[in-house]
Amino acid sequence: MVAKDFENFVFLKREIADINAQLTKIKRRAAIADTVQDSRRAIPYNQYTLKIEGMPKNKIYQCEQLESKLEMRLARLKSLSIAMENYLSQLPDVKIRLIIEYRYLQGRSWRNTATKVFGYPSEDRARKMLKRYLDKQEKRSEQNAG
Numbered sequence: 100m101v102a103k104d105f106e107n108f109v110f111l112k113r114e115i116a117d118i119n120a121q122l123t124k125i126k127r128r129a130a131i132a133d134t135v136q137d138s139r140r141a142i143p144y145n146q147y148t149l150k151i152e153g154m155p156k157n158k159i160y161q162c163e164q165l166e167s168k169l170e171m172r173l174a175r176l177k178s179l180s181i182a183m184e185n186y187l188s189q190l191p192d193v194k195i196r197l198i199i200e201y202r203y204l205q206g207r208s209w210r211n212t213a214t215k216v217f218g219y220p221s222e223d224r225a226r227k228m229l230k231r232y233l234d235k236q237e238k239r240s241e242q243n244a245g
Contacts, residue, residue, distance in 0.1 A: 105203035108183050111176055112204070118173045125162050125169075130154055195232050198225050 132152045138144045154162070187204075190196040194216055201212040202225070209222035216225060 104183070105199055108180070108203045109206045111180055111183075115173065115176050115180065118169050118176070122166060122169055122173075125165060192232065195229060198229050202229070 130152055131154065132150060134148050134150050136146055137149045138146045187196060187199055190199070197216045198212055201207045201215050202209065207215070209226050210220045213222045213225040214220045
């Protein structure tokens with residue numbers, strides 16, 4: 100994994116939340132509701148209001164298509180998110196794991212990240228520590244590949 104992958108993770112989480120919101124809106128928007136007057140079939144013939152809900156047939160197909168596309172995209176994004184979480188959970192260095200967690204998964208600033216990890220706001224230390232770690236990992240992967 101490289102820094103770009105971690106930077107994209109924040110946006111990945113946002114996209115997952117957006118797709119979930121879209122799916123909720125689709126279901127709400129397509130439904131139509133109305134009220135009608137009804138009464139009992141037997142004596143006393145008391146009238147009452149009955150709420151009916153439904154969806155026009157032409158919208159059902161459109162909504163189902165859009166839902167299936169969004170759900171496929173959501174499944175792909177969730178698998179990427181799980182892969183990133185698995186990678187993170189296997190990191191042996193706790194400080195690096197915390198830096199990635201706070202900076203990229205929670206979207207905090209470098210200053211805030213450094214304060215949470217080291218106890219003081221040394222944003223350069225956190226940034227450089229992560230950069231060194233990622234550079235080291237990249238060199239290892241190049242050596243293994245070559």
